Amino acid sequence: MESNTLRCADALVKIFEKYGVKFIFGHPGEQILPLYDALRESEIKHVLMRHEQGAAHAADGFARASADMGVCISTGGPGAMNLVMGVATAYSDSVPLIVITGDVPLNLKGKKGFQDIDIHSVFKPITIKSFEIQSPEEGILSLKNAFEILKYRRKGPIHLNFPKDVLESFVDESIIESIENLSGNFHDQIVYNDVKEGVELLENAKKPLIIAGAGVVWSHASDNLVKFAEEHEIPVATTYPGRGVISEDHPLAVGMIGLRGTEAANFAGKNADVILALGCRLSERTLMGIGDSKIIHINLDEGVLDGEVKIQGDIKQFLDLSKNIKTENTANWISKIFIHPKYYDIKTDFVNIPIKPQLAIKEILDASEDSIILNDAGTHTTWVTLLMTVKKPSTLLFSGGFGPMGYGIPGAIGASLANLENNVIAVVGDGDFQMTLQELATIYELNLPIIICIINNNSLRIIQQWQEMIYGESYQVKLENPDFVKLANSYHIKGECVNSPGKVIMAVQKALKMNKPYLIDIEVDEEEGIPLPEVLK
Numbered sequence: 001m002e003s004n005t006l007r008c009a010d011a012l013v014k015i016f017e018k019y020g021v022k023f024i025f026g027h028p029g030e031q032i033l034p035l036y037d038a039l040r041e042s043e044i045k046h047v048l049m050r051h052e053q054g055a056a057h058a059a060d061g062f063a064r065a066s067a068d069m070g071v072c073i074s075t076g077g078p079g080a081m082n083l084v085m086g087v088a089t090a091y092s093d094s095v096p097l098i099v100i101t102g103d104v105p106l107n108l109k110g111k112k113g114f115q116d117i118d119i120h121s122v123f124k125p126i127t128i129k130s131f132e133i134q135s136p137e138e139g140i141l142s143l144k145n146a147f148e149i150l151k152y153r154r155k156g157p158i159h160l161n162f163p164k165d166v167l168e169s170f171v172d173e174s175i176i177e178s179i180e181n182l183s184g185n186f187h188d189q190i191v192y193n194d195v196k197e198g199v200e201l202l203e204n205a206k207k208p209l210i211i212a213g214a215g216v217v218w219s220h221a222s223d224n225l226v227k228f229a230e231e232h233e234i235p236v237a238t239t240y241p242g243r244g245v246i247s248e249d250h251p252l253a254v255g256m257i258g259l260r261g262t263e264a265a266n267f268a269g270k271n272a273d274v275i276l277a278l279g280c281r282l283s284e285r286t287l288m289g290i291g292d293s294k295i296i297h298i299n300l301d302e303g304v305l306d307g308e309v310k311i312q313g314d315i316k317q318f319l320d321l322s323k324n325i326k327t328e329n330t331a332n333w334i335s336k337i338f339i340h341p342k343y344y345d346i347k348t349d350f351v352n353i354p355i356k357p358q359l360a361i362k363e364i365l366d367a368s369e370d371s372i373i374l375n376d377a378g379t380h381t382t383w384v385t386l387l388m389t390v391k392k393p394s395t396l397l398f399s400g401g402f403g404p405m406g407y408g409i410p411g412a413i414g415a416s417l418a419n420l421e422n423n424v425i426a427v428v429g430d431g432d433f434q435m436t437l438q439e440l441a442t443i444y445e446l447n448l449p450i451i452i453c454i455i456n457n458n459s460l461r462i463i464q465q466w467q468e469m470i471y472g473e474s475y476q477v478k479l480e481n482p483d484f485v486k487l488a489n490s491y492h493i494k495g496e497c498v499n500s501p502g503k504v505i506m507a508v509q510k511a512l513k514m515n516k517p518y519l520i521d522i523e524v525d526e527e528e529g530i531p532l533p534e535v536l537k
């Protein structure tokens with residue numbers, strides 16, 4: 001080996017360090033070993049997850065909680081296949097991830113030898129880009145390219161597949177220097193002319209409405225948005241993933257719009273004359289809350305733009321360019337909107353034992369203070385959605401677009417590492433929990449202050465509700481559960497089981513004081529389903 005050469009795996013780690021990566025979530029195996037060897041000497045902390053699905057979900061939870069990107073790695077063949085669920089989840093919600101898989105050496109690819117599978121083809125439809133790397137130079141430049149895309153162009157998972165021999169090969173060290181020189185602002189800056197048409201529409205609007213989405217979180221533009229809305233007195237609705245970009249108790253916040261929207265938000269959406277859609281998709285669920293107003297749509301991702309005026313660009317830049325606009329008086333319009341309630345009318349004053357799930361959720365939320373709430377998939381998701389008043393960005397996390405059972409526990413690990421000052425409360429179903437519970441080992445090992453609240457109804461309750469509604473009877477939805485507290489204890493995590501009103505809030509408050517992992521098994525009323533959205537009634 002000559003002194004001016006560098007192993008590809010070491011170069012990749014140098015690039016991760018250069019871009020400020022602090023955590024890499026993964027699980028090792030033969031084809032990725034050179035990268036593990038390179039990480040051994042690095043300041044970057046590798047988090048050993050117990051399943052690759054967990055690695056991808058943890059990287060995703062880290063990204064969502066920090067509004068930055070997450071990184072996960074796995075070996076080829078089975079390791080890569082286990083990553084698939086988490087990568088698809090991130091793809092669905094445009095969560096920025098760098099995903100690296102090892103693979104069999106180049107000369108063995110496509111020969112159906114041990115662990116050989118066409119990883120690139122599997123990842124293509126679930127990533128915004130999948131690089132099939134053939135040489136170390138190509139790999140290094142592609143990783144650099146991936147960081148630039150995620151920082152300045154588009155959000156979502158980017159995959160790089162590295163045959164093991166490529167990771168082991170050497171390149172000239174100068175390639176790293178050339179990368180340093182390359183680092184510029186790749187972002188296509190928007191200028192006033194790009195926003196002029198939209199601004200004019202907004203200036204003439206009598207009944208304007210902002211719809212803010214997760215793009216505001218990714219652009220770290222929440223404060224700018226609130227200031228803009230206050231200065232021009234424009235009411236703000238959010239999409240589901242955008243919840244918290246303006247505190248929902250702010251006088252201009254009308255709540256979530258669309259399928260599960262508040263009455264105030266859907267009234268505003270249906271009656272507005274101009275909608276400023278910031279960093280959101282106009283999905284079929286959001287459109288359910290919108291009438292025939294003119295739409296100015298701003299998004300970093302050109303592919304999702306819709307409406308009368310389309311502006312591809314960064315939300316913060318847009319708000320900055322249009323901050324001095326002269327808008328019409330909106331007092332009358334705002335007073336009409338707030339005739340309609342902006343909170344959901346959910347009864348929770350029950351005394352039943354076992355506790356009703358909606359009261360259990362209310363008690364968790366009442367105790368939660370500054371904690372991050374992270375949801376899994378099931379009836380609890382709807383209760384949290386309807387009962388939580390989200391006050392800050394990235395404090396309600398969930399895998400909205402894909403909704404895989406099992407996101408909760410590993411997602412909470414990533415969110416916790418992104419935000420160690422605050423507790424993370426993972427709200428999961430008894431079904432969800434059993435899909436990724438092996439990550440209790442990771443939580444224990446890192447001693448993360450994650451409080452796991454299992455909403456235990458001994459069933460796949462939401463599926464039971466759908467079956468009864470559509471087919472009259474349910475089938476294969478009852479769960480014969482283990483003792484969850486003993487199970488947590490076997491992973492050295494303490495916990496307790498509660499089933500009555502007043503006890504859930506006490507258990508969560510106690511756990512928050514301990515600042516350690518804790519599991520609360522909440523036995524809830526198995527008969528309670530969830531309220532249907534208005535449109536389905």
Ligand SMILES: Cc1ncc(C[n+]2csc(CCOP(=O)(O)OP(=O)(O)O)c2C)c(N)n1
Binds near residue numbers: 377380403428432459
């Ligand atoms: C991996 C995966 N498999 C199946 C589903 C379909 N599904 C959605 S929610 C759910 C039941 C969840 O049960 P549980 O976690 O106990 O929550 P509950 O509805 O009982 O509150 C199922 C089977 C899914 N979303 N993800």
Ligand SMILES: [Mg+2]
Binds near residue numbers: 429430457459460
């Ligand atoms: Mg259940």
